[in-house]
Amino acid sequence: MRRLLFLLPVAVFVAIAVYFLLALNPNRDPQLVPSALIDKPAPEFDLAGIGTAPGLALAAFKGQVAIVNFFASWCEPCKDEHPLLMGLQKQVGAPLYGIAYKDKPADTEHFLTELGDPYKAIGVDENGRTAIDFGVYGVPETYVIDKEGRIRQRFVGPLSERDIAQELLPLVRQLQQS
């Protein structure tokens, strides 16, 4: 009995070491905050567009699978992912909508003129409230919304080719078929 007690420290350590080993998994991102809205309805919003362009509202998504990308002209990683967004609609077969987060419309316009406009429609969220309703905590973030208007997936940070090919594309296909 006494002997068993002496084994307790090393046993506890082994358990901790196993957890550490699991934690070292390169696929794990300790800074990533998972979305609290997965499988929940996307929040209601109705945003104005840039200048005289029509804006963006939740109603626009009804009945189709949609991709929403939060971006800003002052955001460096957004510039990195922008080239990938340019052909995204065609590549994935679902409409891509943009929401400009905490950005002056003039700056957003300049950004899109310079780098291209991949979006079907753009909403301007100058005060960031819509983003907060989505649970956005940084830009860029990309959301996949299904036909019933529920959020199904969130990508935090700039999209990579791998993200699009291995996660976004299959998910959109799957949602479109259901």
Place this chain on the structure above:
Amino acid sequence: MKRLLALTLLLILLAPAAFAVEPSERLADPALEARARALSEELRCLVCQNETIDESSAPLAHDLRVLLRQRIAAGDSDAQAVKFLTDRYGDFVLLKPPVEPATYVLWFGPIAVLLLAAGGALIYLRRRKAAAPAAPLSAAEQRRIERLLQEDG
């Protein structure tokens, strides 16, 4: 890796010198403001490293502080105002983890360790008390002691 780098860049942009609640954010009613401050101190700033939204100067923290005050001013109770945030950001935004089955080990662990350690100590102490006294000296050892005592004087 690239994503991590990008997010890190983002954090650097958003996390300059930290200064907390701005005078312009404060609510007029001191009681409501006090509630808001107390709640902010228990909410995590998501884009900072280990700061509350009360302390952080990140823009997101500012937004959340303003939002919290709006909810409180609109008549939400403390729990409702916090729920508004956890609905959107999940339980991660709470610095005090909820007491639920997933966190029983966390919340009851310390007391369990204390009871275990205290119990172990008590058993140890009881055993010490009951331990047999030192074995009596053999004849040879007795002679040796006498010799040494005589030598040292």
Place this chain on the structure above:
Amino acid sequence: MIIELGHFALILALCLAALQSTLPLYGASRNHAGLMAVGQSAAVAQFVLIALSFAVLVNAYVTSDFSLATVVDNSQSTKPLLYKVTGVWGNHEGSMLLWVLILSLFGAAVALFGDNLPPSLRARVLAVQGMIGVGFLTFIVFTSNPFLRAHPAPLDGNGMNPVLQDPGLAFHPPFLYLGYVGFSVAFSFAVAALIEGRVDAAWARWVRPWSLAAWCALTIGIAMGSWWAYYTLGWGGWWFWDPVENASFMPWLVGTALIHSAIVVEKRDALKSWTILLAIVTFSLSLVGTFLVRSGVLTSVHAFAVDPTRGSYILVLLVLAIGGSLTLYALRAPSLQGGGIFAPISREGALVVNNVLLTTAAATVFLGTLYPLFLDTIGGPKLSVGFPFFNRTFVPLMVPALIAVAVGPLLAWKRGDLRGALQRLWVAFAAALAVALVGLYLAGFKPILALLGLALAAWVGIGVLCEWADRVKLFRAPAAETWRRARHLPRASYAMTVAHFGLAVSVAGIAASAFEVEQIQMLHPGDTLPIAGYVLKFDGTVKVPGPNFTADIATVDVMRNGATVEVLHPERRFFPLQQMTTSVTAIRTNFLADLYVALGDPDDTNGSTIRAYWKPLTPWIWMGAVIMAMGGLLSLSDRRWRVGVAARRRLPAAHPAPGE
């Protein structure tokens, strides 16, 4: 050329460490004096080589040698000299080199000052130190080499994080490492004792000074880090339960338990296996801390650049070192003979209580720090654990511990008189009660925890003085007698008084932070802001360039009764290279309270946000830590430690004299 010398010295040190970890161990088991002596020469030579290597790295930073990749990443030519030097350890590779430098320093110290250790014990201790050295030197040479070149060498570097360019923070790592790595000696002694199969009073006499030295350094290191956070971050916070802060706090808690437990081993030959376990666990926690900071498994303001491959390497080190030592413990510890018997109510009993509470506290901090990680790895919800958790779990554990601090020293060894001890503490009890009542009268029931903290601080502070008064028979014997007794009290006894008093001072400072007063206003030049009996007058800001930053410096007149008592200059500094702003707060302290003024964001009309705080007793937090460390140093200077185990007399029976 010099760089290659430094690199080569490092590799040579690794080879020496390998020799140091094997030959003396073999020599000890065979009782071969020559092989055992190899340990000493290897340890000293290893230190010299690593010191050389470190000097080369420092030189590379000072001369801004941008052919070295780490210098490029972490330095720039316009940095002030002090920060060029301290920048050596402001990054992963350099700090690891500092780590092994201190490790080899302690090894060399045991080799040079360990002449009165039994040779086999010394050989084994040095062998274990060598093993740790091998582990970390291979880590450095293969994964974190500071001597890697940058091709092609750029014209200037990327600069250091501006937040690190500060004297307080610059010296925080060396003290911390002296602490962390210092506990490696206790670890080596513990493992060596397990290999020998024997723990006696001589062992404890040896372990205590080294553990105490490491503990003093760790106390100072943690206090420096906390103080830096206080004056830099702009709102006066000084402890955040950040994972890496906790990683330094846990070894401190267990290290405190260790130095107290070793007293029982030395004086009463009891608690042996428990003390061995504490020695192993303290250093293990240092190693775990190293893992947490450098592997990227946790987010923390302290984390170095993340690299999971480095993390895997350190995990292997952890498994070998901690797993190995704990397995050895499981195998050998049961056969350690227990010694002195004692009643539960006794000084030993009090020290057992102290151990139980401190280790539970460390376990609590461990749980709070790592639980989110554990949940995350098994796919559970993502949670965060902060202040509220620790306030509800850690703080309640400290209450009985603090009560025991005053009572324990008044209990006799073997069998103590609890009632007598409590009676002798009536003054302390009265003081605590008085503090509590005055506090309740002034502040009401709301800050009840803070009042409890202040009362406990009074209990410990006055209790410590009561114990001293009791030992010198103050007021119970003629003054001459008291004076004589006071002069002849062993230094270690005064050390205990000083250290425990320092604890009381810190606790008071911590508790009083609940009573701080805060004023945050947007002020324009000429505006005033009243706070805590002072009136602050804001006189505007000026822009001033610095070596690698531009500063906005504000002028704030601190007035009392209409007269200016001091002019404060809080600043904001903008570093163009890193695009970062840091703040320099202005603090006026009279050592009883701090008047703390920070500069906030400006508005468009020449105004600035001024944040002013009046923080009563806050300087006592760090003053208390310094006093505690002084107590530790005082204990180290006790002549009995230098004498160590009494020299063996050449008697026919050759029994060592029992010492004190």
